[in-house]
Amino acid sequence: MAMMLQRKLLRRTFGEGKAILNFNSNPILSPCTSFSTVTSAAATQSHDAPRQLPPFDYQPKPYNGPSADQILEKRKKFLGPSLFYYYQKPLNIVEGKMQYLYDENGRRYLDAFAGIVTVSCGHCHPEVLNAITEQNKLLQHATTIYLHHAISDFAEALASKMPGNLKVVYFVNSGSEANELAMLMARLYSGNLGMISLRNAYHGGSSSTIGLTALNTWKYPIPEGVATVQLNQVFRLHLGAWWGSINMTRVKHTGRSKDTFSSRPETRSYAKAHNNLVSESAVMGDEKTLTAKLEAFMEQMATRQQALEEQMAILSLSVQKTTKGNSEKNNEEQGSSGGKKKNSDSQHGGGMVPRYSKMEFPTYDGVGDPLGWLKRCEIFFGNQRTNEEDRVGLASFHFLGEAQLWFDQIEEEEANLDWEHFRECCHVRFGPPMSNNPLGELANLRQTGTVEEYQRQFQSLLARTTDLKPRQQVNLFTAGLVEELRIDIEMQQPGNLGVEMNMARALERKQKVSFKMLSQTNLNWSAFQNAGSTSIIPTTKSFSKGGGQTTKPMGNNNKIGSSAPFIKRLTRAEMAERRAKRLCYNCDESYSMGHRCKRLFWIEVPDIEDEQDDEVDDxxxxxxxxxxxxxxxxxxxxxxxxxxxxxxxxxxxxxxxxxxxxxxxxxxxxxxxxxxxxxxxxxxxxxxxxxxxxxxxxxxxxxxxxxxxxxxxxxxxxxxxxxxxxxxxxxxxxxxxxxxxxxAGEIHHVINPDPFRGVFGSDATRYAKDVQDHIEYGTSGKVAGFIAETIQGVGGAVELAPGYLKQVYDIVRKAGGVCIADEVQTGFGRTGSHYWGFETQGVIPDIVTMAKGIGNGLPLGAVVTTPEIAHVMAQKIQFNTFGGNPVCSAGGLAVLRVIDKEKRQAHCADVGSHLIGRLRSLQDKHDIIGDVRGRGLMVGVELVTDRKEKTPAKAETAILFEKMRELGVLLGKGGLHGNVFRIKPPMCFTKDDADYLVDALDYAMSEL
Ligand SMILES: Cc1ncc(COP(=O)(O)O)c(C=O)c1O
Known part of the structure; x- marks a missing residue:
């Protein structure tokens, strides 16, 4: 459709302009013939014929190279199909001088696009050319592994152009590379991954920057940024030592860093010892096989060590008991003989060599009941014959985390803490709430959770009581069990507490299995899971509404058969209704004190949370x-x-x-x-x-x-x-x-603060709110950074709503991110009012990226940041073969010099305002001009078919684009719909050039 309209319009536009169409191929025209001399045929037919191109004193060299057609053919054959070219009949540009370009026929064109905003000083600017040539003669390349003054001189000059603390420069080769590096810095510095960029932005086409770019014309349907945003540095626990550095990967077996919490045994000492046995060459050789073998060995050793430790603990316990018994006996004897009562440990230690010299002292981190740890300490003391005065010191040395902090404090308060007092203090601080009556508590203890939990509580209290006989212990434990288990246990009459606990756990497991079978009947048995009896297997039978649902025993497991209770399921609403009607929950008789149902029943009521919170996933x-x-x-x-x-x-x-x-x-x-x-x-x-x-x-x-x-x-x-x-x-x-x-770190594309098309017009605050919303709703609350051009180039010279960056920079920095200004197009004075585009918004970024104009056509890019952010890059080598190459550096330095010397920033302001002024006047004349925008020589003209609806005039733009070329003006085209003329010429563009451009546009539009 658009193509058809385009063809139709082309016919209409050029139908009477044959002289123009034939012009390019006219072989008899001299190379420097002015365009206007041959457009007169067309011009005479128009009321507003454009004047002649401004005079320019330059004679291009004769061209003897291949023709446009030959080049195109070769290009199609040998270059990728994704390359695109401007104009239906692509131009073969063979020479350039300042703001003018020459084609193969020597025809002069006014370059209003500067090789996509790249030629800043002018084509083949003599001073830039001279700097490059002189450097080329001396040294083209050596890389940064050697010193060369060009790179440091250039870096110094560039840093001097930056505000604030933006003083550290990295050189790369392109804008994409610069933005990749900036993104990497942002992520490393902030410790976050998520990036924010603007819709309609273009930040490059490399695999990472394409993620920042937000124009569908450039984006491939693959995950963006995976290659760069990776956590690929290997972190392995290898033979018990951390091997390598960071990252997301599996940790190979056994050992672990000491400050992790998990309770697996430590195998560090073994691991290290064996690590030492492995020669470097062996590791470097068939590392994988060797590693596998050693790991298997390590695993065996760890298991054996654990088994030995357990045996040792048991043996120590019995040794201690025996020793204690002996010591008590001795003490009694000594006491009776009037001798001084001796410390039991020094008794059993008398010259005896400790049996288990490799016994490890247990650690305690303040989590859980300290009782077990204290007991193990005592086993250690007994076994290792630790003196009374050394015990507190030794034990407290093995405190970790919270326990350690606590001890630091208590140590100051309690001088000369002895072991008994230390034990008490530990219990007070970390044990269950103190009670003067542990026996009473034990008697009142009831199982509320799993048997395991109940057992733990029971044992903790039991350890604090004395003189309880085994039978009493069993009875107390039984009394506290949930009824379903208690009945079974009572029937089994276990002989001692250990057997009973084991039995209770086994019964509980059995119940769970039964419950699983029950739940397969599609009933909601949630209330039944921990307490249900094994003997009840439900069936379903619907009750009438309001009567709930009744389940009665059945199936081959129903040992108690019909005597088993009915299970009646009632919702809370049903219960309330029955209560209100004074009905029994089970039968339909009215309920009063003393009411007895004919059958035993069991009511299952869902928990309040179950009823309310049906969002809980499986x-x-x-x-x-x-x-x-x-x-x-x-x-x-x-x-x-x-x-x-x-x-x-x-x-x-x-x-x-x-x-x-x-x-x-x-x-x-x-x-x-x-x-x-x-x-x-x-x-x-x-x-x-x-x-x-x-x-x-x-x-x-x-x-x-x-x-x-x-x-x-x-x-x-x-x-x-x-x-x-x-x-x-x-x-x-x-x-x-x-x-x-x-x-890949996620990239959020926030609403573009586009004053012309944006949903909030020029209201920067509302656009900034969208950034805040993205951070709050779409991220963890933290982001790595925000990147934006200050005037979107590829997106169609869109200037951001005034004040936007200031607000957004604040928001992003609060979320831990850094702010990146992409000055690839807007830098180096092009905006006229300022040297850098970001200055037009009154902000100072944390990272600035640049390319294009920095080299006036040399492949050059740079990232400038603060020393603080640059510091994160010191973790690794950051190397770029051509970045800071002597030729590019010499050229780049010359560009900075020329811009200053020729006062290009002021020139852009002057010519730019003249150009924008004239374009605005043209907007009054032609309805197709929807918007004229920009600053300095960074200008956009957006064409619409309908000013109110802002309908993109896509086809008309394409026609005018061709027409402008015919009139000798090379414009840029942009925006998502390709309906924006981008006017970004070399900065030596004059007011006469601007006038010619506007006149040509006026003429072309009149001809539409
Ligand atoms: C604003 C901006 N950033 C980055 C880039 C990418 O630069 P390069 O093409 O040099 O990789 C471009 C290219 O047009 C750009 O306009």
């Missing part, structure tokens, strides 16, 4: 996640939560994120409690979760993340990252052979 966790299985196929990584290191498993078998329950108080996290929350383990078991910790911030390899975590009792890992959260990372590249995981 939570599933994999077996190795919950068990803490640590093998080479699991992806593990260390992370930091509130400054503390935790061990994380990245687990595709888990649906959600989970956090070890015990960590919640330790990390000081807030938990949102939810009752009845169950996590389904891969084997079908269900594990209760107390609730959810919302928006937990954690740091992995310097990157900040935020996520919700369900709490759950985990064994080996502190955190599990499940699929639901992993999805939020977008496409992920896993490399299981190199143990890496890479993903």
């Amino acid at each position: 939570l599933e966790i994999s077996l190795h996640a919950i068990r803490g299985t640590c093998n080479s196929s699991t992806m593990q990584l260390p992370a930091k939560v509130l400054g503390k290191t935790v061990l994380v498993l990245v687990d595709l078998g888990s649906t959600h994120n989970f956090l070890r329950e015990g960590l919640v108080p330790r990390l000081g996290l807030k938990i949102q409690k939810k009752s009845g929350l169950q996590v389904c383990v891969a084997n079908g078991e269900r594990v209760p979760s107390i609730g959810i910790c919302k928006s937990v911030q954690f740091v992995v390899a310097n990157n900040n993340f935020q996520a919700d975590f369900y709490t759950i009792p985990l064994e080996g890992f502190d955190m599990i990252l499940g699929v639901k959260w992993l999805c939020t990372l977008g496409p992920i590249l896993w490399d299981f052979s190199f143990l890496t995981m890479q993903f």
